[in-house]
Amino acid sequence: MNIENTASQMRKGVLEFCILSVIKQGEAYPSDIIDKMKAANLNILEGTLYPLLTRLKNAEFLTYRWIESNSGPPRKYFSLTVKGADFYKELEATWFELANAVEALTRAEQQNTNLNP
Amino acid sequence: MKQVININFQGRVVPIEVTAFEMLKNYIESLNRHFSFEEGKDEIINDIESRIGELFQERITKGATCITDSDVTAIINSMGRPEDFETSEQNQNTAAQNAQSGKEENHQQSHTTSGPKRLYRDENNKVFGGVCSGLAHYFNMDITLVRIIFIILFLSFGFGLIPYIILWVVVPNSADKIIGSTRKKLYRDNDDKIVAGVCSGIGNYFGINSWIPRVVFALPFLSFVFRWDRGDFPDFLRVGFSPGALVLYIILWMVLPEANTTAENWK
Numbered sequence: 001m002n003i004e005n006t007a008s009q010m011r012k013g014v015l016e017f018c019i020l021s022v023i024k025q026g027e028a029y030p031s032d033i034i035d036k037m038k039a040a041n042l043n044i045l046e047g048t049l050y051p052l053l054t055r056l057k058n059a060e061f062l063t064y065r066w067i068e069s070n071s072g073p074p075r076k077y078f079s080l081t082v083k084g085a086d087f088y089k090e091l092e093a094t095w096f097e098l099a100n101a102v103e104a105l106t107r108a109e110q111q112n113t114n115l116n117p
Numbered sequence: 118m119k120q121v122i123n124i125n126f127q128g129r130v131v132p133i134e135v136t137a138f139e140m141l142k143n144y145i146e147s148l149n150r151h152f153s154f155e156e157g158k159d160e161i162i163n164d165i166e167s168r169i170g171e172l173f174q175e176r177i178t179k180g181a182t183c184i185t186d187s188d189v190t191a192i193i194n195s196m197g198r199p200e201d202f203e204t205s206e207q208n209q210n211t212a213a214q215n216a217q218s219g220k221e222e223n224h225q226q227s228h229t230t231s232g233p234k235r236l237y238r239d240e241n242n243k244v245f246g247g248v249c250s251g252l253a254h255y256f257n258m259d260i261t262l263v264r265i266i267f268i269i270l271f272l273s274f275g276f277g278l279i280p281y282i283i284l285w286v287v288v289p290n291s292a293d294k295i296i297g298s299t300r301k302k303l304y305r306d307n308d309d310k311i312v313a314g315v316c317s318g319i320g321n322y323f324g325i326n327s328w329i330p331r332v333v334f335a336l337p338f339l340s341f342v343f344r345w346d347r348g349d350f351p352d353f354l355r356v357g358f359s360p361g362a363l364v365l366y367i368i369l370w371m372v373l374p375e376a377n378t379t380a381e382n383w384k
Contacts, residue, residue, distance in 0.1 A: 045201055046168060046195065048197060048202045054164070057157075073129075
């Protein structure tokens with residue numbers, strides 16, 4: 001049990017949620033997704049993203065179409081399927097539940113440590 | 118001073134330093150190993166390759182004369198090496214249960230969770246109804262091989278058509294589900310060809326020396342020429358098999374795809 005392991009376990013769970021959330025805002029090209037996540041200070045390697053996209057697509061949560069680009073061959077643009085939108089809603093609910101719980105717990109702990117220095 | 122070679126990468130000609138090319142090749146090989154148990158392996162690798170190709174293109178349009186070692190290093194760092202990937206062993210639904218078990222078990226699980234094998238018509242790789250590609254997936258064979266079998270059945274006995282139509286009607290459609298992609302593929306080998314690379318492609322597929330299929334193809338044809346020379350015309354007609362090899366070769370020539378992409382050539 002080390003810190004990197006635990007931290008990456010925590011990240012893993014939310015990555016899919018974040019990727020789906022970016023795609024939900026509109027059709028996205030993988031490197032757009034990377035850029036948006038980077039802008040939000042969540043760094044992800046492209047080598048991590050592509051397998052995730054393929055799995056989500058094979059699970060029928062995502063679909064893609066080829067769009068011509070000026071800088072070379074056509075690119076894959078991903079969008080959410082109906083099934084994917086439902087999946088996203090469930091994840092979203094879970095996330096807010098979890099975020100509230102974590103916040104409540106950590107805040108309680110902070111108050112405790114403040115009370116008992 | 119460094120040697121520069123041209124490679125055909127994702128359909129584009131890329132000038133690249135020999136050492137940089139070695140790095141790229143090793144990197145793609147490491148990806149192949151890393152994703153070897155992944156269901157959509159070919160697709161993932163292809164996506165990564167085409168992204169790398171795009172980054173190469175960017176550098177060349179900006180005025181670089183060739184792709185250097187440092188370009189490849191920078192690209193590999195931004196794509197990430199397999200050991201840096203976070204989701205390597207993750208299998209969405211079962212990750213928590215498997216957290217304790219080893220890699221091996223995890224992979225087995227990801228295979229078994231896909232349920233019993235089903236026969237589909239493969240919409241993604243179809244020519245007519247996707248019957249052949251569906252069968253190819255089901256029996257874990259190369260699509261082209263199945264197509265050839267159907268064509269031969271149809272041409273020689275005429276009964277390939279009816280089972281095809283029945284299968285077309287009866288077998289469910291895969292919709293847009295991508296199925297299996299780790300099959301060996303049959304290609305014509307452009308690098309080692311005499312006529313069209315059919316024999317060397319067959320040799321590659323079965324892992325045998327390309328001269329074996331060459332001899333098999335050439336023997337009946339030679340005997341045909343030999344017989345014809347002697348003016349033994351009716352005899353050749355009765356054998357009937359002799360020009361068959363030529364016809365089969367031409368069919369294969371037309372049906373088999375050429376090995377074009379980098380990954381295919383490396384295979």
